[in-house]
Amino acid sequence: MHRIQFDNDETAFRQFYTDNMFRLFQFAFTFVQNREQAEEIVNDVFLRLWQNRSRISQIENISVYLYVAVKNTAANYRRQSKPRDLGAVHHFYLSPDPEQILITDELRKKIAASIDGLPARCKLVFKLVKEDGLSAAEVAAILDISYKTVTTQLTIALKKLEEALRPSLPKNFSASFKKK
Structure with missing residues (x-):
């Protein structure tokens, strides 16, 4: 996070994105039930994080921050789009160990x-x-x-x-x- 904030290190940011994108995508998908919107939500959150990288050190817990940002962005998407079937099935995938x-x-x-x-x-x-x-x-x-x-x-x-x-x-x- 230090390299992202102070060195504007795009490689470090890409790695951070890669490490967090899939779980945040799954989380966004539970709200919008649409693959493209879920991807867009996650990308919007990461874009805002990059644009505001100079303030990263003010974020107490980056993981909680990302989840809350995804949840709020998904809520905004849902308000802007037509109503969805709330009875849709949610899919989660267990990561192998x-x-x-x-x-x-x-x-x-x-x-x-x-x-x-x-x-x-x-x-x-x-x-x-x-x-x-x-x-x-x-x-x-x-x-x-x-x-x-x-x-x-x-x-x-x-x-x-x-x-x-x-x-x-x-x-x-x-x-x-x-x-x-």
Whole structure:
């Protein structure tokens, strides 16, 4: 961030964009349900960040700043465009890690279907905390809800996922999961 702000380093900015674009695109997509608009929203946010790079050091938490900027920009897009079908399905993709490679394809499909089956707010909170790695406090700031609401929604999401996946999990999985 220092190189971007003080050296006007476009290479550093491109790398920062690349590192953050996809998760912000997914977040924007949950609001507008349109690929092109979601891309435009993210690009608008990054363009404004570049234009105001001299003030980057004033941003306390750049990750929260980006999510809030995307949320606000998406709200502006929604106000300017025609009403959308609010019943549309949200799609989230789990990023692979070594443990997920070991999961069978069938279980992977059950996990994705279970996440898709979560209520909208639970799904959004789950995605931001578990997939994007944000803290509950950051999610609360981004979504402008209380910390308690975030933790409650995350608890609901995890319980629903455990219930949906219980038949596919080893017998002792629930007991070992709760001990951690």
